[in-house]
Amino acid sequence: MRWRVLAAAMLACASMAAGAHNFHMGIADISYNAASGSTEVVHTYTGHDVEALLTNLYQRQFDLGQEDSEAALRRYVDRQFHITGADGKRLRLNWVGMKVNADNVVIFQEIEHTRLAPATRIHNQLLIDFLPSQRNTLNVQDGGAIQTLFFDHQHTELPIK
Helix, strand or coil: CHHHHHHHHHHHHHHHHHHHCCCEEEEEEEEEECCCCEEEEEEEEEHHHHHHHHHHHHCCCCCCCCHHHHHHHHHHHHHHEEEECCCCCECCCEEEEEEECCCEEEEEEEECCCCCCCCCEEEECCCCCCCCCEEEEEEEEECCEEEEEEECCCCCEEECC
16 A cells, blocks of 8 residues: 555656646847857757657657757758848858757857848747747847847747847
8 A cells, every 4th residue: 555655656746747847948149249250149948858859850769969960950940040131131040069968958050250230030930830838038139238039939030129
């Protein structure tokens, strides 16, 4: 009897832990680097959300530390995140690389020799197409001012000021 109660308690804790991660978020920072004259983009997402996304897209397991995983993630990011200049043309986002730890995936991109102009539009649908509760925060910093944008199912493309 005692083991059944213990087993039931453990199952209850496990199910609560599994349901605890029902809010999904990512954060990105865009900033102008005066030294290089380039705009830098740094994204941070939860590692197991990214692995689940890639597994769902490609129907196989991924280890984010492997080169083929980086290539698959890069293709996805190129589709789901882009920046359009004030002239309506997409700006070229170069993939710099990524860093993976036990909890997060950090993605580095840059737009060489470019400073974002007012009316530039950001399209950020990263993980939003996969996780219904995904919400992405993006901070744009140019000089001292910081503008924060929030992306979700209703807002996947927003202008900067």
